[in-house]
Amino acid sequence: xxxxxxxGVAGAVGLGIFFLLATGASAQTAESTSVPVxxxxxVGPGGLNDMLARLLAERMGPVxxxxxxxxxKPGANGNIAATYLSRAKPDGNTLLLGTSxxxxxxxxxxxxxxxxxxxxxxxALLAKTPYFLAVNKDLPVKSIGELIAMAKKQxxxxxxxxxxxxxGGHLLGESLQQKAGIKLTHVPFNSAGQYSTxxxxxxxxxxxxxxxxxxxxxxxxxxxxLAVTLGERSEFLPDxxxxxxxxxxxxxxxxxxxxxxPSHTPADLIEQYGKVAHEIVNDPKVTALxxxxxxxxxxxxPAAFSKLINEDVEHKxxxxxxxxxxLN
Numbered sequence: 001x002x003x004x005x006x007x008g009v010a011g012a013v014g015l016g017i018f019f020l021l022a023t024g025a026s027a028q029t030a031e032s033t034s035v036p037v038x039x040x041x042x043v044g045p046g047g048l049n050d051m052l053a054r055l056l057a058e059r060m061g062p063v064x065x066x067x068x069x070x071x072x073k074p075g076a077n078g079n080i081a082a083t084y085l086s087r088a089k090p091d092g093n094t095l096l097l098g099t100s101x102x103x104x105x106x107x108x109x110x111x112x113x114x115x116x117x118x119x120x121x122x123x124a125l126l127a128k129t130p131y132f133l134a135v136n137k138d139l140p141v142k143s144i145g146e147l148i149a150m151a152k153k154q155x156x157x158x159x160x161x162x163x164x165x166x167x168g169g170h171l172l173g174e175s176l177q178q179k180a181g182i183k184l185t186h187v188p189f190n191s192a193g194q195y196s197t198x199x200x201x202x203x204x205x206x207x208x209x210x211x212x213x214x215x216x217x218x219x220x221x222x223x224x225x226l227a228v229t230l231g232e233r234s235e236f237l238p239d240x241x242x243x244x245x246x247x248x249x250x251x252x253x254x255x256x257x258x259x260x261x262p263s264h265t266p267a268d269l270i271e272q273y274g275k276v277a278h279e280i281v282n283d284p285k286v287t288a289l290x291x292x293x294x295x296x297x298x299x300x301x302p303a304a305f306s307k308l309i310n311e312d313v314e315h316k317x318x319x320x321x322x323x324x325x326x327l328n
Contacts, residue, residue: 035093036066036068036093037069037095038070038093038095039057039069039070039071039095039096039097040072040073040085040094040095040096040097041071041096042073042074042080042082042101043072043078045072048127048210048257048293048294048295049099050070051293052097052126052127052257055286055289056068056259056280057069057070059286060273060277060280063279064272064276077101077105077164077327078098078101078102079102079105079113079114082096082116083114084096085114085260085261085262086113086114086115086119086120086262087262089262090121090261090262090263092261092269094262095259095260095273096260096261097259098120098258098259098260099255099256100256101168102309103116103309103312103313104166104167104168104171104316106313106316106317107317107321108165108325108326109326109328110326110328111328116309116313117309117310117313120260121260121263121302122258122260122302123260123270123274123277123305124259124278124301125256125257125258125298125299125304125305126257126258126277126278126281126298127256127257127290127297127298128255128256128296129255129257129296130210130211130228130230130236130254131172131209131210131253132209132214132225132227132228132237132240133147133172133206133226133227133228133229133243134199134206134209134217135147135223136199136202136204136206136224137221137222137223138202139202141226142224143226143227143241143246143248144226144227144248145247146247147226148180148247151180151182151183152182155182155183156184158184158185158205159185159186159205160173160184160185160186160187160204160207161188161189161195161198161199161204161206162187162189162207163188163191163192165188165327166327168208168255169209170186171316171320172229174186174319174320174322174323174325175251175253175319176208176243176251177323178319178322178323179251192213200217200223208229210255210294211237212294225237225240226240226246227240227243227245227248227251228241228242229243229253229254230242230252230254231250231252233245236291236294253315256308256312258298258300258305259274261273270302274301274302278299281297281298
């Protein structure tokens with residue numbers, strides 16, 4: 001049986017704690033600049049990405065004696081926000097809380113208005129979240145190995161949900177098909193809330209998703225977790241095997257969250273922002289908050305973050321080319 005106690009507090013509760021924690025802001029001093037620093041978020045309000053940006057804005061302000069604000073610019077798999085950042089002045093007044101979805105967009109889109117490697121400067125890798133493979137409780141499989149066997153007997157019959165073409169869940173579904181030699185049917189939705197309803201009802205069979213999305217439904221017995229996409233078991237659900245342990249192919253894939261600045265932003269500003277951001281996510285209270293939302297803090301500096309991005313772009317490009325998918 002899955003030990004859900006190790007999963008932490010549900011995402012909604014984590015968000016509530018966040019607002020209690022975000023009390024570090026103080027009145028601006030005479031040393032403060034009158035121009036606020038914008039942290040652009042590529043999604044709407046709510047969720048880990050937005051939460052992390054608001055947490056940084058609240059806590060970086062008093063430390064740097066600057067006013068920080070969060071600006072949500074959702075749409076086009078994050079490309080609207082990334083394009084906005086690429087066109088901003090490299091003066092340290094505009095940042096982006098980007099995600100791993102940007103690595104897929106570099107290949108997925110036939111044309112982008114920005115170049116991830118040339119126009120955006122990595123500042124700090126801040127957090128990572130694992131994906132869990134969950135299925136409807138009535139699907140007669142208890143492991144990923146059994147799921148693969150079932151898919152081989154019924155090509156194209158089993159369905160997997162995602163939040164859209166190019167999303168993390170979509171690319172993991174494509175990767176599983178490629179590595180296991182099976183055929184699944186992709187069913188995209190506009191949000192996790194939409195596919196959760198269909199998954200629970202059994203109209204969709206499976207999903208690769210983050211912990212906060214699936215946890216309440218696993219606890220209620222409506223979903224069953226088969227595997228985690230890590231090289232080793234996750235501390236969030238230690239009873240859940242890795243994909244390889246469960247009889248499937250090895251799948252070591254996580255979603256990442258990090259801070260970006262426009263290319264050519266002064267190195268001293270990037271270093272300053274990165275240092276303060278890492279101090280924030282590694283604060284024990286903030287670390288606990290991140291874990292309650294299924295994320296682990298990271299310490300990647302610009303060089304390490306850049307290396308991760310390059311590797312992730314290449315990894316996702318292989319999946320996308322093999323799947324033959326693209327967006328205009």
